[in-house]
Amino acid sequence: MMKLSREFYERDTLLVARELLGKHLVRNTPEGMTIGKIVETEAYIGPDDAAAHTFRSLRSKRTEVAFGPGGFAYVYLIYGMYHCFNIVTNVAEKPEVVLIRALEPVDGLELMMKRRKTDKIKNLCSGPGKLCVAMDITKKDNGVDLCGDSLYLTDGDPVPDENIATTPRINIDYAGEAKNYPWRFVIKDNKFVSVKAPK
Template sequence: MKKLERRFYERPTLEVARDLLGKYMIHETNDGRTVGKIVEVEAYVGSIDAACHAYNNKCTNRTKIMFGEGGHAYVYLIYGMHYCMNIVTNQETYPEAVLIRALEPVEGLQIMKRRRKTESVLNLCSGPGKLCQAMGITKLQNEIDLCGGRMFLLQGETIMSNNIGTTPRINIDYAKEARDYPWRFIVKDSPFVSKGK
């Protein structure tokens, strides 16, 4: 399978979000290699999206990575305990990203089970915090170039449009009208998506 190139990420964010479904995310660590197929994502568009950290093009120390070139990781901590993995999209100066919400575990399952302290394959990567723990993603991976050799994406499988479900995003009730944007995309009938909606 071919590694995704920069130009894949440097397109309009809603296109990238849909096209990420079925792609394989790989993380090479000292523990070993873990691989997951992307089955759920959410798009965030900073200029118009009250749910985005860079809403109204707000650039801070945390969000500055979103203003850079597409194809880098934006990793942050929520609730003081869970990491979330995002992929920066579109062109420089457009603060946009796609949150990876769920993976189907493909390789390195024993490593994932050990990290997550569970034997349930369905519970390994069925949420953004879970998948980061299972894949060994922490603040150390923030700003990493996904066109490099440690963490990257492969072409994977093509998910046909009739197999893609669209819903509003999860846990963003604070985001005014943006909470209703249909910017969550899932692989229909996948048992590995998160249980939020």
């Protein structure tokens, strides 16, 4: 499948978050290749999004990559133990990202199960921390060019609009009214999402 170009990422973040559904995330390591289909995303649109790390244009060593061009990995640690993989979107100096919340495993399942220490395929990548373990994505990948060869995305399968649900984002109760923004996108009835979308 064709690798996504820089131009795909350097567009409106909500559009990218929606169109990432069905795309394939590919990870190449010395251990082998793992591939997952993106089934759940969340958009974070700083500096006006109180849920975003770049709210009010907060610029730090951690968030610096988000201020660069689209198509780079933004990886950080939460709760001191779980990594989250985000994709920088839009153009430089517009610090916006899309969090990849869940994948449907496609290839390299044995390696994913070994990394996650489980044989339950349904739960391999059903959350941001889980998918990072399964795909061996850590802070060392922060700033990686997604147009490169170690971590990248391919076309995958287009998802029709009628098969996409939008909901508020997960676990951002601290974000005031921003917690209600419908900026989470999921493939309807997909069993691999982290939290099922309401009917």
